[in-house]
Amino acid sequence: MQLVWFRKDLRLNDNPALYQACLDGPCRAVYFVTPKQWQAHDIAPIQIDLMERALNHLSADLGSLGIQFHIIEVDDFNAIPERLLAFCQSLNITGVYANSEVEINEIERDIKVDKALKSSGLALRLYQADCLIDPGQVQTQQGEMFKVFTPFKNRCLKILREEINLQPYPAPQAQNSTVNNPLLKLPLAKKSSVGWPASEAQTYHLLQQFIDFHIEDYDQQRDFPALPATSQLGPSLALGIISVKQVVFYLLQAFPRLLDSSDGGPVIWLNELLWREFYRHIMVLNPALGRGASYKISANNIIWSNDEDDFKAWCDGQTGYPLVDAAMLQLKQTGWMHNRLRMVCASFLSKHLLIDWRWGERYFKQHLIDGDFASNNGGWQWAASTGCDAQPYFRIFNPTLQSTKFDPDGEFIRNYLHDRDKLSGKALHQPIRPIVDHQFARQRALLAFSVLKVKG
Ligand SMILES: Cc1cc2nc3c(=O)[nH]c(=O)nc-3n(C[C@H](O)[C@H](O)[C@H](O)COP(=O)(O)OP(=O)(O)OC[C@H]3O[C@@H](n4cnc5c(N)ncnc54)[C@H](O)[C@@H]3O)c2cc1C
Numbered sequence: 001m002q003l004v005w006f007r008k009d010l011r012l013n014d015n016p017a018l019y020q021a022c023l024d025g026p027c028r029a030v031y032f033v034t035p036k037q038w039q040a041h042d043i044a045p046i047q048i049d050l051m052e053r054a055l056n057h058l059s060a061d062l063g064s065l066g067i068q069f070h071i072i073e074v075d076d077f078n079a080i081p082e083r084l085l086a087f088c089q090s091l092n093i094t095g096v097y098a099n100s101e102v103e104i105n106e107i108e109r110d111i112k113v114d115k116a117l118k119s120s121g122l123a124l125r126l127y128q129a130d131c132l133i134d135p136g137q138v139q140t141q142q143g144e145m146f147k148v149f150t151p152f153k154n155r156c157l158k159i160l161r162e163e164i165n166l167q168p169y170p171a172p173q174a175q176n177s178t179v180n181n182p183l184l185k186l187p188l189a190k191k192s193s194v195g196w197p198a199s200e201a202q203t204y205h206l207l208q209q210f211i212d213f214h215i216e217d218y219d220q221q222r223d224f225p226a227l228p229a230t231s232q233l234g235p236s237l238a239l240g241i242i243s244v245k246q247v248v249f250y251l252l253q254a255f256p257r258l259l260d261s262s263d264g265g266p267v268i269w270l271n272e273l274l275w276r277e278f279y280r281h282i283m284v285l286n287p288a289l290g291r292g293a294s295y296k297i298s299a300n301n302i303i304w305s306n307d308e309d310d311f312k313a314w315c316d317g318q319t320g321y322p323l324v325d326a327a328m329l330q331l332k333q334t335g336w337m338h339n340r341l342r343m344v345c346a347s348f349l350s351k352h353l354l355i356d357w358r359w360g361e362r363y364f365k366q367h368l369i370d371g372d373f374a375s376n377n378g379g380w381q382w383a384a385s386t387g388c389d390a391q392p393y394f395r396i397f398n399p400t401l402q403s404t405k406f407d408p409d410g411e412f413i414r415n416y417l418h419d420r421d422k423l424s425g426k427a428l429h430q431p432i433r434p435i436v437d438h439q440f441a442r443q444r445a446l447l448a449f450s451v452l453k454v455k456g
Pocket of ligand 1 (some may be wrong): 235238275340
């Protein structure tokens with residue numbers, strides 16, 4: 001009997017661990033519910049809800065293939081090695097299969113599990129299904145990880161053209177007659193994720209709709225938060241309801257010459273998927289990032305103000321800057337924030353308010369439905385200029401200009417700030433009682449961040 005251990009890969013398709021386990025013999029599946037770990041990882045209630053829905057789809061889908069799905073609840077990752085070993089022994093499991101994860105706690109958990117299993121003659125067989133290319137395989141000519149995105153991207157494109165088979169693994173064959181798998185309720189606070197796809201089928205539909213109707217305009221429209229111009233696949237990718245390989249495979253089916261093209265919506269969209277890839281590879285190769293380190297060592301010399309009242313005002317959408325405030329209210333109310341606004345709000349917190357980017361990173365993770373450690377950390381360190389190939393430290397977004405540029409008619413702002421309903425033109429974008437003056441904040445940030453002039 002083989003065992004597949006599901007983690008952030010809640011899908012039947014393009015799931016190498018599941019596929020291989022089923023090839024190797026009769027198979028069961030397991031999922032560990034780890035409430036304390038999730039709390040420590042700041043998983044947002046809306047993401048917990050999506051996870052619950054996705055697990056219930058997975059449970060039913062596995063049942064239809066005749067694969068029994070076991071749910072085991074423990075406090076945190078520390079308890080897993082012993083529980084998993086006991087579980088395997090009770091069912092005479094001969095092999096445990098899983099897909100690897102990129103975060104440090106998850107990697108360490110797997111090392112401990114492997115050790116425990118090996119002590120009883122079993123082993124954890126790990127497959128890479130979270131990235132397009134195995135982390136560590138995209139190298140400079142000197143055999144190192146790229147420190148700049150564009151050459152990394154170009155190398156990825158070359159690998160995708162010449163070396164990688166993107167054909168997704170099919171779902172495994174049914175093993176038996178249908179089994180009735182349990183319905184699951186996760187024991188943590190939840191916020192409704194209704195409206196977001198939770199099954200594989202709903203997720204393909206979303207991808208298909210995006211490719212059919214929006215992708216061609218992605219390069220022109222993706223920066224405007226009032227437009228439905230981005231895929232919204234982030235939550236599905238974060239939980240592995242779809243894999244990035246599947247996404248790129250279907251993208252290339254729709255645009256077979258994409259890897260040789262240099263502009264247009266599909267090219268720019270693929271670029272964004274490669275940013276996801278970039279941050280994952282950096283994370284695996286720099287484990288300290290998973291423990292809160294800045295990528296740039298010189299960033300340790302930034303003297304933050306870390307004013308609690310300013311932080312609260314930012315969280316509550318009370319900075320006085322309309323675009324920042326509307327975006328923060330969007331996050332709080334819906335669990336979602338548009339990418340341009342994530343950049344503006346992250347820049348505002350770290351540069352205008354001189355608050356440590358880690359405070360904002362944590363707050364985002366506590367609220368985002370697509371909260372993902374590597375992309376969130378990458379995005380924050382990009383905006384705070386402390387990351388790998390980050391925004392230069394002297395580039396400080398002017399929140400009022402960002403507002404006039406990317407929400408010119410205030411369509412987005414008015415969704416969240418009803419006191420702006422009657423304002424138009426320039427007045428709509430002007431801050432009202434701002435908690436910090438832009439010019440003052442800019443000068444203060446330039447000084448504080450000038451420690452980043454030092455290389456390293
Ligand atoms: C401060 C900050 C925090 C962020 N936190 C997260 C997070 O917790 N989880 C997360 O998935 N993304 C995060 N991002 C990246 C980006 O904002 C989201 O991936 C994007 O907004 C999701 O919308 P979408 O699915 O419609 O993306 P699309 O624009 O349709 O892009 C497709 C996919 O590409 C990936 N992607 C797009 N942009 C980026 C990017 N800049 N970096 C990494 N991957 C990207 C995502 O997986 C996304 O779903 C963050 C960015 C910033 C600046």
